[in-house]
Amino acid sequence: MNESTSRVKRKCSNLTVNNGKQKNRKSSGRFDFGNYNRYYGYRNMDNGFDPRLEILKERKDLFINKDILDIGCNIGHVTYTLARDFSCKSILGIDIDNLLIQIARKNLRFYCDQSSTNAENLLENINLKTKSSTLTENSNSLTFPDNVSFLHGNYVLYNDHLLKYEEPKYDVILCLSVTKWIHLNWGDDGLIRTFRRIFAQLRKGGVFILEAQSFQSYKKKKLSNKLRKNCFKIKLFPDMFENFLLSEIGFKYSEMLNVSSHSLKGFQRPIQLFFKS
Template sequence: MYASCGTWFYQNEAVTAPATVDVEAKIPALTSNQLNKLRHEAHRHGNYTSYYTFRSQSVPDPRLTQLQSFVQGRRTLDLGCNAGKLTLELATHFAASQVVGVDLDAGLIAAAYEAKRVALSEGQKVENVTFEEFDFANTWPFQGTAAGRWDVVMLLSVVKWLHLNNSDAVLVELFKRLFEIVAPGGYLVLEPQDWPNYKRAVNKCPSLKENFKKLELRPPFTETLLNGGWEEVDGWERDEFGFERSVRIWKRPANGEQ
């Protein structure tokens, strides 16, 4: 059996082959807006794999430079660590005694460990950095190397995402749990996104809309944190290439402090 010019010959009899169906031509192409929404839906927890291509790529990160007096030499837990850039810089530039980065995205944790491998191969002192994969907003007690008591807990550019994907109650409970694991005199570092930023995220990722409509708490959550026993000790506004964010430093009072 052989074919020629769309006609099949079988036992010396010509048989016309069926017309080829162009399946792709029958599927309408997605618009750039539709593709963008699919991308955001796939990263609805803020777990963008390219986050540090559109955030500052400075080394060390400018936020950590501003935080130096709070993080230098301390045992630090980095919640929502993405691919570990800041987590590793806490060790390489700020002599953190121990650093653990936590993220719920397995791919990002794998990327963080790869970044650590490269850093070690270059002679950087990052042996005291580890990474854990779990949903820290809904896991208690924290597991693995993230367990225990910490001098500093960081929530940089992540509170919006855990708030939008969960609820007011989950956020309040998280602040309560963090108060338990921060050592007396230790710090909680927040980078809360403002409410218009929430709205923009929902427009890009419509599946967050139902949760969004139920939220009553508003950033920067000052009253919630004060009611939870935290004391605000510092903070500043930042404008980093269009990322207009504040950084707020909260302290768990040392025993006996008012």
């Protein structure tokens, strides 16, 4: 057994597998992609406000009049706030869970200051716009909510061959608390492919905003057999991401922002910026 394999086995040895057929959707693998439908309920439990937004606000200049992609947008809290308060030219939220995307689209009314009637009209407009073939990066509007849309889909490409079709179209790409789930589902290869796709989709001078979970957080008590097996195979650990993104993916330099404040230690994660020259 080599050192890398031994390291993984030690870190994953206390994982337990849920083999039983349970009615609870979470324990039956419903959230194998980290697609918790009440994620923000406990993520923002302290005061209802996401502290990551306060950190990103310090670099608001990165968002003004820019085309943004939010990978793993969940029900759209961060996506909507960036669209409304950070003067984005456009922002597209993508998530693998179609139910979360449907909820995100309906959540528009909660981010509008207009009357309930106008909010309903805006909701209808954003649904029609999202279903159209024209994505938000082609929009010239700075006005919320015309600058926001959502897309159901898996950002992880099927194979490396598809990377050659990617073109630069975003100024900023966010990946907040998502890498763990990409890692557990598609392993090192899937995560590396995702990093390469992000780099390919960023315009010159673009910024990749990463909030990675620690490897300690991978060790959930209820993982499916697939995720547990994938965990044993991991060799690219989160503490290696920065060096890998700079030396292997091609980012020019990185910048560390503040660690997100939270009463739960598991959510106290650093946010890093990676710049494409």
